[in-house]
Amino acid sequence: MARIEYDEDDYDDEDQAPDWRRRLFIWALAAVGLGLGFLIPYTLYLNYQVGQRFGQFQWQIPTRVFARPLQLRPGLAMDAQTLKTELDAAAYRDDGAGVRPGTYSRNGGRWLIASRGFQDVDRAVAPGRIELTLSGGRVAGLRDATRKRALKSALLDPARIATLYGQQQEERRLVRIAEVPQLLTDTLQAVEDRDFAHHYGIDLSGMARALFVNVRSGETKQGASTLTQQLARSGLLGIGREQTLTRKFNEILYALLMEARYDKGTILEAYLNQVYLGQRGAQAIHGVAAGAEFWFARDLRDLSTEQVALLVGIIRGPSYYDPRRNPERAKQRRDFVLGEMLETELINKAEYDRALKAPLGITQAPGSVAANRFPAYVDLVRRQLARDYPADALQGAGLSVLTGMSPSAQAYAEGAVTRTLKSLDSKRRPALQAGLVVTDVHDGEVVAVVGSRNFAQPGFNRAVEAKRPVGSLLKPFVYLRALALLDRYSLATWVDDSPVTVTLGKGRRWTPGNSDGRSHGTVRLIDALAQSYNQATVRVGMAVDPAVIADLIHTLASIQVEPNPSLILGSIDLSPYAMAQLYQFLASGGELQSLHAVRGVLDREGKPVKRYDKAPVPAQEGDSIAVRLITLALQQAVSNGTGRQLVNDGLGRLQPAGKTGTSNDSRDSWFAGWTGDHLAVVWVGNDQNEPTGLYGATGAMRVWSGIFSRLPTAPLQVSDKGLEWQWVAQSNSTDAGCPGARRFAFVAGYAPAYQPCQIAAPEEEQSGGWREWFGWGKDEERPQQDPDEAPTSETPEQ
DSSP states (O other), X not given: OOOOOOOGGGOOHHHHHHHHHHHHHHHHHHHHHHHHHHHHHHHHHHHHHHHHHHTTGGGGBOEEEEOOOEEEOTTOBOOHHHHHHHHXXXXXXXXXXXXXXXXXXXXXXXXXXXXXXXXXXXXXXXXXXXXXXXXXXXXXXXEETTTTEEOSOEEEOOOEEEEEOOSSOEEOOOOOGXXXXXXXXXXXXXXXXXXXXXXXXXXHHHHHHHHHHHHHHXXXXXXXXXXXXXXXXXXISOSOOOOOHHHHHHHHHHHHHHHHHSXXXXXXXXXXXXXXEEEETTEEEESHHHHHHHHHSSOGGGOOHHHHHHHHHHTTOTTTTOTTTOHHHHHHHHHHHHHHHHHTTSSOHHHHHHHHXXXXXXXXXXXXXXXXXXXXXXXXXXXXXXXXXXXXXHTTBOOEEEEOOOHHXXXXXXXXXXXXXXXXXXXXXXXXXXXXXXXXTTTOBEEEEEOSSSTTXXXXXXXTTOOEEOGGGGHHHHHHHHHTOXXXXXXXXXXXXXXXXXXXXXXXXXXXXXXXXXXXXXXEHHHHHHTTOHHHXXXXXXXXXXXXXXXXXXXXXXXXXXXXXXXXXXXXEEOHHHHHHHHHHHHTTSOBOOOBSEEXXXXXXXXXXXXXXXXXXXXXXXXXXXXXXXXHHHHHHHHTSTTTHHHHTTGGGXXXXXXXXXXXXXXXXEEEEEOSSEEEEEEEEOTTOOOOSOOTTTTHHHHHHHHHTTSOOOOOOOOOTTEEEEEEETTEEEOTTSTTOEEEEEETTOOOOBOOOOSOOOGGGOOOOHHHHHTTTOOOXXXXXXXXXXXXXXXXXX
């Protein structure tokens, strides 16, 4: 084969240049291709992320739990301290004028209150100004302060009592851009992004300007991020704050994509709801609406010029410019923003000068975004909602849960537990705990719950979960069932309180005794209940039949209990909440009311989606009459029986009805009592079930007294409907002036036959009229030993 030879001169440098350029061009095309091959799919991926995440800003809204709105009406029991407690709980401020929504002023007994509008379970309540006059522990006058006309009632917006967050502890309340004051949105753009209305996500001139300033100063003094970039950084890129080229690149792409997909109004609205404005513990405050509540305890629409300036100024660095920790630094930042507002003609010189002199206007404590300070109550709320809202569906769902809590009743209950248990603490006594439930007798709403003496700490909720022997607290239901036997029992019926033995079968016997170790002979039925005599109660209960009593308990509280004879003396374990459900039947006058903490639920738009405050089942005539008789007997238990100390405490004015209860060996102290407005059931004891040395009257009743000595409530008045009153001596009706006669209430038509007055009367019948019968205002000493405890020779097996 012929060999081809090349001369070296055939190639020179000029001939090689085109080949080098060609290779460079190919490499460049390859780089561009690779870049486009990466950038296009990556941009499409980011675009998908924008579509997914941008719409999810709204899902991080916490569920808020609210107390009940405060309803005011002429004649309502109310005092100045309670009204102030309610207003403070709802983040109202005393500004001396009471003109701005969420403020009030006070001059003696005259109050001016500017309420906020809110959505209740069944209606929207508009804001307004009311004039309220307090006198004699009551609302003496109520009128519209704007229209100068009398009002039958008025509602004040409720306090926020808890927040149920989702996976992220973010405090946020969504607002539409139309709900945000224009001064705030204009100020935001003037300070953070003046070219927001015209750029396409990034501001190239701003970036160049910031680069020049930072290079010249040798440090980062000026940023160039637009509002869209800030939104991309906080809402789409996650929590990381490291400044990397990759993160900045993604931020710019996100901003461009958002501008391409959404209009300016949508982007600005998302920014206003997403912007980070502070921190409280684990709670991150996001959005201008939550920020206004957190820093100023005000609605956005009620912010002053200087407050708008401070809120916008904080955006640059919520921690660095924290006005509670660094007030001077915050004021400098606020004043800078005010200068920007003046420069862009958002405010005039006069307003600028005024705002410069104004204080920061923040609240000392964070406004209305507090975490759950009422764990026992919120636990009850969760339990009630559990069937309709699983925990993961309830938290972070943006719902509004409207409850029946009364902030003042809750505060008084907590205070009473703290003071009482502290006074009872002793080295000779085990560590004491408490659980209690307070309800509204008119509708069954639970207004207060205390589950522990450390009531602010979550944990074991003794009000709901602690099931302890209820002792004599069950006796009223034994007598209630007995009084249904109209031909056999009345309040005046004689019952035997001598020693009693009950045969249980298999050769076993039960011989309960009275706590004082004595028998009291033949006593009136009303006295047997008021003095809590065990032997008399067992005789009545056995005549009624324990199975009938067990059926009554099931009907009233849906609780299954064994119909053992020991049931008569309360040998069953129930929680304070369960006992409150039983006693609600008595306190409501015989209505079947289901206790409920939740009144209703609103969706994220404020529309009602569920109501829980069902109307109670009206009382049947026979039930209501029997309940009135039991109420009269338990009023006597307070005036002259085991609850006598309440009269000495000054609570005779309320004419309360109540019953003490003590379990064996004084392990559990109980008291259940009610007035014309409220029922409270209290338990005091020890978690290890050790003897405490406390009776119902010396433990739980002291807590009850501590609550009602402060809580405004109406006196208990018992209707005479279906009753007739007769003077009775021995076993017959007689004349009013007959020696030893007592006045009793009977079911109409069932009073004993009349017999003319006898000259002599048994010693135990010496008594005066009905006021002496109740003994309101007497100063007799309380017996030192509570007769509730029931020592037994043998306790039946449950």
